[in-house]
Amino acid sequence: MNAATSVDPAAPAGSTAGLSKKRPLGDRTFQIVTLVAGLLVLVILVLIAFSTSQQASSWFTTEGIGGIFSKTWDTNKNQFGALAFIYGTAISSLIAVVLAVPVSLGIALLLTQVVPYRWARPIVYVIDLLAVVPSVVWGLWGVLVFAPWLLHIYTSVGSTLTGVPVLGSLFGPPVSGLSFFTAGIILAFMITPIVTSLSREVIATVPAIDREGAYALGATRLEMIRGVVLPHSQGGIVGAVLLGLGRAMGETIAVALVIGSSATITSHLLAPGYTMPAVIANEFGESTGEFKAALFGLAVLLFVFTIIINVVARAVVARSARRGRGA
Amino acid sequence: MTVLTGQHPKADLREPRSWRRAKNRIATVLMVLSFVLVIIPLGFVLFTVIAKGASIISWQFLTSSIPPSVLPANVGGLGPAVLGTLLITALATVIAVPLGILAAIYLNEYGGKGFLARFIGFMSDVMTGVPSIIMGLFIFTIWVLHFGYSGLAGALALGCLMLPVVIRSTYEMLRLVPDSLREGAYALGATKARVTVTVVLPAALGGIVSGALLAVARAAGETAPLLFTILGGTSTVNLNVFSGPNTALPLQIFSNASQPYVGAQARGWGAALALIAIAFILLIAARLVTARFSRYSR
Numbered sequence: 001m002n003a004a005t006s007v008d009p010a011a012p013a014g015s016t017a018g019l020s021k022k023r024p025l026g027d028r029t030f031q032i033v034t035l036v037a038g039l040l041v042l043v044i045l046v047l048i049a050f051s052t053s054q055q056a057s058s059w060f061t062t063e064g065i066g067g068i069f070s071k072t073w074d075t076n077k078n079q080f081g082a083l084a085f086i087y088g089t090a091i092s093s094l095i096a097v098v099l100a101v102p103v104s105l106g107i108a109l110l111l112t113q114v115v116p117y118r119w120a121r122p123i124v125y126v127i128d129l130l131a132v133v134p135s136v137v138w139g140l141w142g143v144l145v146f147a148p149w150l151l152h153i154y155t156s157v158g159s160t161l162t163g164v165p166v167l168g169s170l171f172g173p174p175v176s177g178l179s180f181f182t183a184g185i186i187l188a189f190m191i192t193p194i195v196t197s198l199s200r201e202v203i204a205t206v207p208a209i210d211r212e213g214a215y216a217l218g219a220t221r222l223e224m225i226r227g228v229v230l231p232h233s234q235g236g237i238v239g240a241v242l243l244g245l246g247r248a249m250g251e252t253i254a255v256a257l258v259i260g261s262s263a264t265i266t267s268h269l270l271a272p273g274y275t276m277p278a279v280i281a282n283e284f285g286e287s288t289g290e291f292k293a294a295l296f297g298l299a300v301l302l303f304v305f306t307i308i309i310n311v312v313a314r315a316v317v318a319r320s321a322r323r324g325r326g327a
Numbered sequence: 328m329t330v331l332t333g334q335h336p337k338a339d340l341r342e343p344r345s346w347r348r349a350k351n352r353i354a355t356v357l358m359v360l361s362f363v364l365v366i367i368p369l370g371f372v373l374f375t376v377i378a379k380g381a382s383i384i385s386w387q388f389l390t391s392s393i394p395p396s397v398l399p400a401n402v403g404g405l406g407p408a409v410l411g412t413l414l415i416t417a418l419a420t421v422i423a424v425p426l427g428i429l430a431a432i433y434l435n436e437y438g439g440k441g442f443l444a445r446f447i448g449f450m451s452d453v454m455t456g457v458p459s460i461i462m463g464l465f466i467f468t469i470w471v472l473h474f475g476y477s478g479l480a481g482a483l484a485l486g487c488l489m490l491p492v493v494i495r496s497t498y499e500m501l502r503l504v505p506d507s508l509r510e511g512a513y514a515l516g517a518t519k520a521r522v523t524v525t526v527v528l529p530a531a532l533g534g535i536v537s538g539a540l541l542a543v544a545r546a547a548g549e550t551a552p553l554l555f556t557i558l559g560g561t562s563t564v565n566l567n568v569f570s571g572p573n574t575a576l577p578l579q580i581f582s583n584a585s586q587p588y589v590g591a592q593a594r595g596w597g598a599a600l601a602l603i604a605i606a607f608i609l610l611i612a613a614r615l616v617t618a619r620f621s622r623y624s625r
Contacts, residue, residue, distance in 0.1 A: 023518065030520035031437055037429035038438065038447045041454055041494070044487055048461060051468040106361030114358060123362060125614070130369050132541075132606040134548025136577045137599045140584040141372045144592060189368050220351035243456060250458025252551040253577070257584055277460045281551055284464075299464050303457065310456035314449060 048303065056296035068297070073263045080294035082301060084263040088180065088273035089302070092255060093248035095184025095269070096191055101241050103188075104195035111196075112203045113225060131193035139257035142186045147177030147258055154179070154270050174270040178260035181269045186258055187248040195244040202236025202320060203229055235320030242313035246306045252277035276302045373603070380600025383593050389601065393562040393579070393594075396586050400593035407564045409601060411575040414568050415478045415557065416547045419485035424539045426486075427493025428528075434494070435501040436523050448498065454491040460551035462487045467555040476558040478568030481575070484552035489542045496538025500531040533620020537613040544609035548602055550577035576602045 053060075060068070063080060070081030107127065111120045151174060158173035206229050214224040230237075260272020261282060276298045284295055383400050394403030430451070438444020466484040474480070504527050512522040528535070553559070559578035565571050576598045583595030 027518040027520040030523070031433075034429045034433035034437055037426045038433035038444070040426060041430065041447055041451045041491065044465075044490070045450060045454060045457075047469060048457070048465045052461070052464055055464075055468055103361040103364050106358045107365065110358035110362055114355060126362075126366060126369065128610060129607070130365060132544050132548065132610050133369070133372060134550070134577060134599075134602055134606060136548065136550040136580045136584075137372065137376060137603060140580050140595055140599055141375055143584050144595075145371075145375050189365075192365055220347050222351040222354040223347070225354070246456045250456070250460070252458065252460040253581055257581070277458055277551070280460055280464070281554055284555060296464065299461055303461050306456055306458055306461075307453060310453045313456075314452050318449070 049300075052296055052300050052303065056293050056300050058290065059293040059297035062290070063294075063297075068301075071265060075291055078290050080290065080297070082276070082294075082298055084265050085274055085276045085279055085298060086301070087265045088259065088263075089249050089275040089277075089305075091180050091269070091273065092183040092187060092259060092275055093245055093251075095181060096187030096248040097241060097245050099185060099188035100192045100195055100244060104192050104240075104244070105199055105237065107192075107196045108199040108203055109225060109229070111200055113221060113229065127193050127196055130189070135190065135251060135254045136257075138186050138190060139254035142182065142254060142258040143178070146186070147182050149177070150182055150185075151177035154181075158270060169267050170269050172268050172270065175272060176260065178258055178272050179270045180259065180273045183255045183259040183273070183275070184269075186254050187251055190251060190254065191244040191247045194247055195240050198240035198243060198317070199233070199237050202233040202240065202317070205236075205321065206232045233320065235316050239313045239315075239317035239320065242309055242316065246309040246313065249275075249309070250277055250302065250306050252281050256281045376596060376599045376603055379593070379596035380598075383597035384600055388594075388597055392564065393574070394590075396583070396588050396591040399590040400597075402590070405576065405579055405594060405598050405601070407561060408574045408576045408579045408598060410564055410566070411478065411557070411573045412547060412577070412602070412605065414566075415481045415485065415553070415573065415575055416543060418479065418482035418568055419489060419546055420539070420543050422482060423486035423489040423542070424493055427490050427539075427542075428497050428535060430490075430494045431497035431501055432523055432528075434498050436519070436527065448494075451491040451494045455495065458551070459484075459488055459549050460554075463552040463555045466552070471556055475570065476556065476572040477570050478557055478565070478573040479570075480556035481553045481573065482568065484556045485546045485549060488549060488552060489546050492542040492545070493539055496542070497531070497535050500534030500538065501527060503534070504530045533616055537616040537620070540609050540613035540616065544606045544613070547609065548577060548606050550581050553578055554581075576605075 059080060063070075067079075067081060069083050069086075070079070071083045072079045072081045073084055107123070111123055115123065154171075154174035154177065157171050161167045161171045162173060210228045210232065211224055214228045219227060255275050256278035259275060259278055261274055261278070262272040263274045263279070264271065266273075280295050280298055284292070287295055385404075388404035389409050390406040391404040392406055393408065430447070434444050434448050434451075438447070462484045465487065466480050470480045470483060471477075508526055508530055509522055512526045517525070553575050557575065557578070558572035559574045559582065561572050561574045565573045579598045580595050580602065583591045583598070586592060586595075
C-alpha cells in the first residue's frame with residue numbers, strides 16, 4: 001500500500017525512479033514473524049540439549065566415563081551405570097528392525113509395483129490406522145493379552161532349543177511373557193508404518209522408463225525389482241530403516257509396560273530387560289538427587305543417539321532423493 | 328490384446344512355466360503375506376480394545392470422576408481424563424499449528440534455497456525423531472520446575488512434538504501451490520505477505536488442515552510427554568489448564584495397565600477405546616478434508 005502512494009506522479013511513465021524500494025512495514029513484519037517461527041525449531045533443539053545436560057551434569061561429573069558405561073545400576077548404593085539400559089535399548093530396537101524391515105519393504109513393493117492405484121489406497125488407509133494406534137494402547141494390549149499368549153510359545157520354543165549351541169543361549173526357557181523379544185515385536189508393529197511409508201516414497205521415485213526397460217528385456221517382476229528398483233532406492237531404504245531404528249529406540253510407554261523392567265545384560269532374548277526411555281518413565285516420579293540426575297543423563301544419551309541416527313538417516317534419504325530426481 | 332488374439336486364435340500367449348516365473352509368483356505371495364502380517368496384530372488389537380472397552384463405555388464412564396483402583400468397573404469413570412485429553416490436545420493444537428504453518432511459510436516462501444531455510448528444514452525433520460519422553464523432560468526442566476504441573480505444560484510438550492510434523496506437512500502443501508497463482512497476485516500489485524496469506528495459504532488449506540489433523544491424532548495418544556508435565560493422579564476434573572495437576576486418557580491407561588485389580592484394568596480398556604476413537608475420528612476427518620480438497624483442485 002505504502003509503495004503505491006509514494007510513487008511521484010510527476011515521474012515520467014515507465015521510470016522506476018519514483019518507486020520506493022522499501023517494502024511496507026506489514027510485509028516486513030510478516031517475514032520476520034515467519035523467520036522467528038522457523039528459528040523456534042533450532043531454539044527448541046538447543047534448549048533440549050542444554051536444559052537436560054544441565055540437570056544431568058552431576059551424574060556426568062561424579063560417575064565419569066567409566067561409571068556411565070558401567071554395568072552396575074544400584075539405586076541404594078548410588079551407583080548409576082547406564083550400560084544395561086543402552087544394551088536393552090539396542091537389543092529391543094534391533095529385534096524390531098529385523099522383524100519390521102522385511103515386512104515394510106514387502107508392503108512398500110506391493111503398493112508401488114504390484115497392486116493398481118485403486119487397491120493401493122485402502123492398503124495405505126490400513127497402514128495409517130496402524131500408525132495412529134497410541135503407544136500406550138499397544139502397551140496395554142501387550143502386557144494384558146499378548147505377553148501371556150506369547151509365554152506359551154516362548155515356553156515351547158525354549159524347551160525345544162535348550163542345549164542347541166547358539167539358539168539355546170538366545171532363546172532359552174523364558175521367565176515370563178515380558179522380555180526383550182516381546183518389546184521387539186511390539187516395537188516392530190509400531191515402526192512398520194513409518195518404514196513402509198518412507199520406503200514407498202523412495203521406491204516411487206524409480207523412473208518408470210527404467211522399470212519398463214527391464215520388462216522389455218523380458219524380466220519378471222521380481223527380476224525387475226532386484227535389478228532396477230532395489231539398486232535405485234538402496235540409499236533411501238537404508239535411511240528409512242535408520243529412521244525406524246531411531247523411532248524404536250525412543251519409544252517409551254509400550255516398552256515400559258512389556259519389557260519386564262530388569263536392568264540385566266544377557267544374551268537371552270526371552271529374558272526381561274530394560275531400556276533407557278522405559279526406566280525414565282517408570283522411575284522418574286520417585287527419583288531424587290543423584291538418581292534423578294542419572295535419569296536425566298540417560299535422557300541426554302538417548303537424545304544424542306537419536307539425533308545422530310536421525311541426522312545420518314535424513315542425510316542419506318535427502319542424498320538418494322536428489323540422485324533419484326537427477327537420474 | 329483382444330485384437331491380437333482375435334487375429335491369431337491359436338497363439339498361446341500365456342507365460343511359459345519356468346523357475347523364474349515360480350520365483351516371481353513366490354515373491355508376490357510374500358508381499359501379500361507381509362500385508363497380512365500387519366493386518367493380524369492390528370485386527371487383534373482393535374478387536375480386543377473394542378470387545379473389552381465397549382462393555383464399560385457409557386455416559387457415566389465418560390463423565391464421572393476417577394474411583395480408587397480397587398473398586399469394580401461399574402463404579403465411577405474417567406471423566407477428568409476425557410476432559411483433560413480434550414483440553415490439553417486442543418491447547419497444544421492452538422500453540423503448535425499456527426507456529427508450524429508460519430515456519431513452513433518461512434521455509435517455502437521466504438527462505439527458498441538459502442542455507443538457513445534448508446538447515447531449519449533439515450533440523451525440523453530431525454526433530455520429528457526426538458523421542459517424546461525427551462520432550463516431556465525438556466518441558467519439565469524449563470517449565471514445570473518453575474511454574475509447577477499444569478495442563479499448559481502438557482500442551483507445550485505435545486506442541487513440541489507436533490511442531491515439526493506440522494511444518495513438514497504444511498511445507499509439502501505450499502510447494503504444490505503453482506507459481507502462476509503467486510505471479511498473478513504479484514501482477515495485481517499485492518505485497519508478498521498479502522500474496523501468501525490471501526492466495527497461497529487458501530490454495531493449500533485442505534492439505535494443511537488434514538496434515539494438522541494427523542499431527543493432532545498422533546499427539547492425542549502420547550503418554551510419555553504428559554507423565555512429567557501434568558503429573559496425572561488427580562481424580563477430579565481440573566478445568567483450569569493453566570495451573571494444577573491434570574490427567575489424561577493415556578496416563579490413565581498407563582497406570583491402570585499395571586494394576587492387578589479387574590476394575591482398574593476394565594477402566595484401562597475403556598480409556599483405550601475412548602482414546603482410539605478420538606484418534607480415528609481425527610484420522611477420518613483428515614481423510615475427508617483431503618478427499619474434498621483434491622476434488623476442488625481437480
